Structures are given as C-alpha cells and as structure tokens.
Amino acid sequence: MSKTKSAASTHAEKKYRIAVLGNSHASCLKRAWDDMGNTHERIASITFFARGQGEGGVKDLIFEADCMRAGTPELSQWFMKTAGTDIIAFKDYDAFVLAAFGVNSESFCKSDLKTQGQTFSKNVLDIVARNYRRQVMDGAEENLVKILPPEIRKRTDAKIFVFQKPLVSEQLEKYAQAGEFAGFLYRNYVAEMTDLLASSGSLFISQPPETIARGCFTRSEYAKPDLKHATDEYGRLMLERMAARLD
Amino acid sequence: MSDANDHPYKHQPAKAFWRRMVQGKQPTEIGQWYEQKWPIGEATVATAGSCFAQHIGHRLRKSGFNYLDVEPAPRYLDAERHLEFGYGMYSGRYGNVYTTRQLLQLIQRATGEFRPSEPAWALDKGFVDPFRPTIEALPLESPEEVIALRDSHLRAVAGMFEKTDVFVFTLGLTEAWLSKKDGAVFPICPGTQGGRFDASQYAYVNFNHEEVRADLEAFIARARTIKPSMRFLLTVSPVPLMATASPHQVVVASSYSKSVLRSVAGMLADKHDYIDYFPSYEIISSHVMRGNFYGSDMRSVEEEGVEHVMAQFFAEHQPPGGLKPALKAKRNDAIATPDKQAIVSNEKTAAKKLGREERKEARRQERKELRRANRKLAGKEEKQAKKEARRKAKGNQQGNKDKAKTADDIACDEELLAAFGEKK
Numbered sequence: 001m002s003k004t005k006s007a008a009s010t011h012a013e014k015k016y017r018i019a020v021l022g023n024s025h026a027s028c029l030k031r032a033w034d035d036m037g038n039t040h041e042r043i044a045s046i047t048f049f050a051r052g053q054g055e056g057g058v059k060d061l062i063f064e065a066d067c068m069r070a071g072t073p074e075l076s077q078w079f080m081k082t083a084g085t086d087i088i089a090f091k092d093y094d095a096f097v098l099a100a101f102g103v104n105s106e107s108f109c110k111s112d113l114k115t116q117g118q119t120f121s122k123n124v125l126d127i128v129a130r131n132y133r134r135q136v137m138d139g140a141e142e143n144l145v146k147i148l149p150p151e152i153r154k155r156t157d158a159k160i161f162v163f164q165k166p167l168v169s170e171q172l173e174k175y176a177q178a179g180e181f182a183g184f185l186y187r188n189y190v191a192e193m194t195d196l197l198a199s200s201g202s203l204f205i206s207q208p209p210e211t212i213a214r215g216c217f218t219r220s221e222y223a224k225p226d227l228k229h230a231t232d233e234y235g236r237l238m239l240e241r242m243a244a245r246l247d
Numbered sequence: 248m249s250d251a252n253d254h255p256y257k258h259q260p261a262k263a264f265w266r267r268m269v270q271g272k273q274p275t276e277i278g279q280w281y282e283q284k285w286p287i288g289e290a291t292v293a294t295a296g297s298c299f300a301q302h303i304g305h306r307l308r309k310s311g312f313n314y315l316d317v318e319p320a321p322r323y324l325d326a327e328r329h330l331e332f333g334y335g336m337y338s339g340r341y342g343n344v345y346t347t348r349q350l351l352q353l354i355q356r357a358t359g360e361f362r363p364s365e366p367a368w369a370l371d372k373g374f375v376d377p378f379r380p381t382i383e384a385l386p387l388e389s390p391e392e393v394i395a396l397r398d399s400h401l402r403a404v405a406g407m408f409e410k411t412d413v414f415v416f417t418l419g420l421t422e423a424w425l426s427k428k429d430g431a432v433f434p435i436c437p438g439t440q441g442g443r444f445d446a447s448q449y450a451y452v453n454f455n456h457e458e459v460r461a462d463l464e465a466f467i468a469r470a471r472t473i474k475p476s477m478r479f480l481l482t483v484s485p486v487p488l489m490a491t492a493s494p495h496q497v498v499v500a501s502s503y504s505k506s507v508l509r510s511v512a513g514m515l516a517d518k519h520d521y522i523d524y525f526p527s528y529e530i531i532s533s534h535v536m537r538g539n540f541y542g543s544d545m546r547s548v549e550e551e552g553v554e555h556v557m558a559q560f561f562a563e564h565q566p567p568g569g570l571k572p573a574l575k576a577k578r579n580d581a582i583a584t585p586d587k588q589a590i591v592s593n594e595k596t597a598a599k600k601l602g603r604e605e606r607k608e609a610r611r612q613e614r615k616e617l618r619r620a621n622r623k624l625a626g627k628e629e630k631q632a633k634k635e636a637r638r639k640a641k642g643n644q645q646g647n648k649d650k651a652k653t654a655d656d657i658a659c660d661e662e663l664l665a666a667f668g669e670k671k
Contacts, residue, residue: 026666052664111321114319118319119398122392124332127328
C-alpha cells in the first residue's frame with residue numbers, strides 16, 4: 001500500500017491529485033474543472049478516466065497490485081481519449097472519485113408513481129425504509145459501488161469519494177406526480193450509501209441540497225436540456241462538496 | 248278468448264320453481280342465482296362494505312376488472328403485510344364499512360360536508376383513527392399523525408368517487424355505536440380497539456329499515472352528484488353478527504339485521520335501474536346450502552364458499568379481455584344448468600375419490616394458474632421479458648458494444664465526448 005506525497009507538503013497546504021473514474025455524468029465535473037482554470041486551493045490536478053454508457057462502462061477494470069487498468073480495448077480507448085492513459089497508478093493519486101455510481105436516479109420517482117402524493121404512517125415508512133435499505137445493500141446495480149471502493153482501499157490509503165448520480169430534472173413530465181415518497185426513498189438511499197461506503201473508508205457525496213427540488217428532483221437550472229445530465233455549475237458544487245471533505 | 252288453464256306461473260322460467268331448482272339437488276348444483284342488470288365490462292369498479300366485501304374486491308381485482316385502488320401500498324412494503332396496514336383491502340383504506348350510516352358519513356367526510364369532532368382514540372402507547380381504528384397494525388405516534396393520515400385518506404376517497412363507474416357495496420350490520428355529540432358513527436364500539444367507552448359520550452343504535460334505506464339512498468344520491476353515471480351493485484354479507492348489543496340472542500339479532508339489509512337492498516334494486524343486487528347472502532346462508540360454506544364456528548365463510556359465490560358472479564360478469572382460464576373453469580362448474588348437472592355430479596363423485604391432500608394440491612395448482620394468468624394480464628411477464636432483453640443487451644455490450652447501444656447510451660457517449668472536446 002503506498003501513498004505518494006509531495007515531500008514539502010503539510011496538512012494545511014496539501015493539494016490533492018485526484019482521479020475521477022466515471023461515466024457521462026463526469027462531464028459536468030470536467031467542464032466545471034476547466035471553468036475553474038484547472039486550479040483549486042485544495043486540488044492540484046484532476047484526471048478523468050471516463051467512459052459512456054452508464055456505470056457499466058467502467059466495469060471492465062483489471063486490478064493489479066499497483067494500478068487499475070482498462071480490461072477491454074474499448075475501455076482502453078475511452079481512457080486514452082479522456083485521460084491520455086489507460087492505466088490508473090495508485091501512487092499517482094491522493095484521492096479517487098467514483099463519479100455518479102449507484103442506483104438509477106429515476107428509481108426514486110418511479111417508485112412513487114402509483115402512490116400519488118399519499119401520506120404514509122411512520123409505521124409503514126419504517127418497514128419501507130428497512131426493506132429499501134436492504135435492497136440498496138443487495139441490489140445488483142450497486143455492485144460496482146460495493147466492489148470498487150474496497151478493491152481500491154486494499155491497494156491505497158488515498159481518499160475515496162463516491163458521487164451520487166444526479167437526480168432527474170424536475171421538468172421530466174412523466175414523474176410529475178412523484179414527490180414526498182420519492183424524497184423519502186432518496187433520503188434513505190443517501191443514508192444507506194453513506195453507511196455502506198463508510199465500511200470501506202469511503203465517503204458518499206450526495207447531491208448539493210440547493211440543487212434539489214421537491215425532495216427527489218434536480219432543479220431545472222442545474223439540469224441540462226436532456227433532463228438527465230447536470231450542468232457545469234452542478235459539477236462545480238459537487239467538486240466543492242468533495243473539496244470540503246478532503247481533510 | 249283466454250285459455251282457462253293459463254295463469255302467470257305457466258310463463259315463469261324453471262328457476263322460479265322450487266321443485267325444479269332446489270329439490271333433490273346437492274347445494275352446489277343449485278344455479279341461476281343471479282342475472283345481471285347491466286354489464287360491468289370495462290367500467291371502473293370500487294368496493295366497500297363489511298368484511299365479506301374484501302373477498303369480492305380481492306377477486307374482482309385479481310380477475311382483471313378495472314378495479315380502483317386509490318390508496319395503493321407504497322413500494323417496498325412487503326406484499327404479505329399489505330392487509331395488516333389496510334392496503335388492498337378495498338378501493339380506499341377506509342377499512343370495513345359495516346353500516347349504511349357509516350357509508351353515508353364516509354362520503355360526507357370525504358367531501359368535507361361532515362367533520363366529526365371525535366378526537367383520536369388512545370391505544371396502548373399510541374393513537375388510532377376512530378373511523379378506522381384497525382386500519383394499521385400498530386397504533387400511530389400522535390393525534391397529529393392520525394389527522395394527517397386521515398386527511399390524505401379522505402382526499403383519496405373523494406378522488407375515488409370521481410372515478411368510480413360501478414360501486415360495489417356489501418351491507419353488513421344494522422347495529423352501530425355513535426357519538427352523542429354529533430352523530431358520528433364508528434365501525435366498532437369505543438373501548439374495544441382504542442378509546443374508552445363512556446356511556447355519556449356514546450350511544451348504541453340499531454338502525455331500522457327506514458333508516459337504512461334513507462342512509463343508503465342519501466349516499467347514492469350524493470355519489471351520483473359527484474359522478475352522475477355511477478351505478479351500484481349491492482350485496483349483503485352472509486357473515487352473522489359477532490356480537491349484539493341488543494337484548495336479543497345473537498342469532499335472532501343477526502336475523503333481524505340481515506333481514507333489514509336484505510330488504511333494503513332488494514327494494515332499492517327493484518326501484519332503480521342503476522342499482523343491481525347480487526345474492527351472495529343467499530348463496531352462502533340460505534338453508535338450501537346446508538351451512539356447507541361456513542367454517543366450524545358457523546360464522547366465518549370458507550374459501551370454497553367465496554369461490555362458489557364469485558363463480559356465480561363471474562358467470563354473469565366477465566372482465567375486459569375475458570375471464571381467466573381458472574375462473575372460467577369454476578364458473579362452468581358453478582352454472583348448474585340441467586345439462587351440466589350430470590357433469591357437475593360426475594365431477595363431484597370423482598372429486599370425492601381424491602384424497603384430501605390431493606384436493607388441496609389441485610386447489611393450490613389452480614390458484615397458481617390464476618396468479619400466473621393475472622401476472623400476464625398485468626403485463627408483468629411482458630415487462631420481465633423486456634427487462635431480460637435489456638439485460639442481455641447489456642451483456643452483449645461486453646463483446647460488441649456498439650450493436651447493443653441504446654439511444655440513451657449514445658446520448659451519454661455524446662455528452663462525454665462533448666465535455667472532452669470531441670464530437671462524435
């Protein structure tokens with residue numbers, strides 16, 4: 001296990017070299033980082049290893065003792081395109097960001113489509129929360145969230161952040177009915193992910209509260225016209241949220 | 248010139264004659280209990296009533312009728328716990344509605360015309376809603392929670408009346424307890440499942456024929472102001488009183504109660520073409536059925552009884568898309584026309600030869616088949632197939648990803664390429 005530090009660095013002035021491993025939701029982070037002039041008081045550099053097609057895009061990683069590398073030609077091409085290398089050496093980074101991993105953010109709204117604004121008793125919500133959290137723990141979609149942080153942790157003491165997928169835009173009409181219950185599920189999701197990741201010494205970075213509308217949506221000003229991806233400003237807020245947790 | 252031997256009974260159908268319909272027959276061979284007044288077809292159906300109505304609602308829902316459920320269970324609440332929390336019991340979470348006064352007050356409360364003053368009832372360390380005290384398996388945390396849930400519930404019920412084409416109501420009791428303050432009727436006696444009985448606050452009432460009729464007519468009139476085309480299917484619960492607060496012996500009290508309810512239901516069905524009566528009461532409780540469908544307590548109705556009742560119903564009312572195979576078989580068994588009687592009789596003889604366990608297994612298989620048919624109807628299988636296809640498509644991405652790319656995937660790729668300064 002190794003962690004490379006600048007010889008002169010101290011706790012106060014330390015700047016982090018960050019590797020972002022992600023999917024299309026890493027775009028907003030990349031644009032935000034560019035807008036920031038690639039500088040930040042706590043961040044020395046950010047290297048993006050990104051691949052399209054959702055979370056599954058980066059599943060073909062091969063772990064070696066000192067690095068992770070693309071396990072397929074296609075992933076290798078994407079990494080070359082976005083990072084200039086298809087090898088992620090652990091010694092080169094002080095923090096890893098898994099960008100936009102976890103459940104599909106539509107799932108909160110989908111689960112609330114039938115309930116249509118009903119109020120549920122605390123008794124019922126307690127059971128729902130227990131079952132939902134169990135599902136988050138067991139869910140197949142969560143596999144990468146469960147697998148990657150412990151694998152990275154085995155090889156480095158670097159900080160590991162998992163960024164939540166942005167919630168869907170409040171303008172998505174098909175979920176206009178969703179609300180209170182979807183928000184309840186989302187809150188439970190955040191709590192469960194925080195606990196789950198803490199077990200591997202990782203930190204879950206949830207969506208900034210100021211970007212959330214009606215408990216389960218991204219406010220329209222933070223959503224791109226495709227209603228799925230987030231804006232550069234959202235990316236900046238997420239980077240700031242992470243930076244605040246760097247020590 | 249009229250035939251000297253002619254008289255009205257000469258023109259009556261076979262079902263009008265005891266000798267032809269009942270005499271010498273096994274209970275389940277007796278048929279032609281019911282003839283629909285109008286088809287239900289694709290109409291949206293809502294149910295309410297005493298506990299027997301739960302069976303009716305459950306089967307209407309499962310058989311593919313356009314059944315309304317305005318307060319469905321939240322996702323992630325285990326299906327086996329739905330009933331514990333009043334979900335799926337009826338079209339709304341009002342619990343059992345035993346009396347016509349309770350039904351009338353339900354619509355009045357839902358429309359804001361009646362606001363009872365009764366506070367939440369204390370139970371154990373929590374609170375329950377006096378108007379549906381058993382709707383939740385556990386007491387609620389505070390009176391405020393009771394009110395918040397009730398408001399949400401009544402909003403949903405108001406919406407239900409706007410959407411209902413056919414309202415199925417099972418009349419259950421004439422006896423009730425009410426608040427002396429404002430006449431609010433409770434489904435159960437205060438003090439039995441929450442609250443504290445206080446004779447100065449609560450009064451016992453046994454509604455008579457006139458009161459039951461007036462309440463039911465008032466309810467129907469109010470419901471039709473919300474949805475003028477609403478029709479009503481009335482039934483009477485064959486489940487006798489569990490207990491009476493009258494001075495009469497419980498069987499006598501039960502007989503009075505059911506007689507009043509049956510009479511009102513029949514009277515209104517005769518009077519209005521938009522009201523039909525379905526004889527679930529007679530099919531179970533008539534002496535010609537010899538009590539076969541009652542459990543050992545002679546009160547609860549056995550599963551076979553419910554199925555027999557519903558088979559008579561499905562003989563007249565088919566859901567949109569037709570009856571599911573398992574139900575069709577039951578219906579055919581149940582329609583004991585003279586030609587079919589021999590078949591039914593043979594089947595019964597054969598069934599008797601089967602051991603108890605084998606019959607249980609057969610019923611289990613039948614239920615399984617019904618569930619499968621219903622799943623298909625709900626489009627779950629189709630959804631499953633799509634899910635499987637998506638899963639396979641994802642799997643294929645491993646080998647040849649471009650071939651399996653969805654529009655969503657392509658959009659994601661483009662989003663990424665744009666951020667990294669490359670257009671695809």
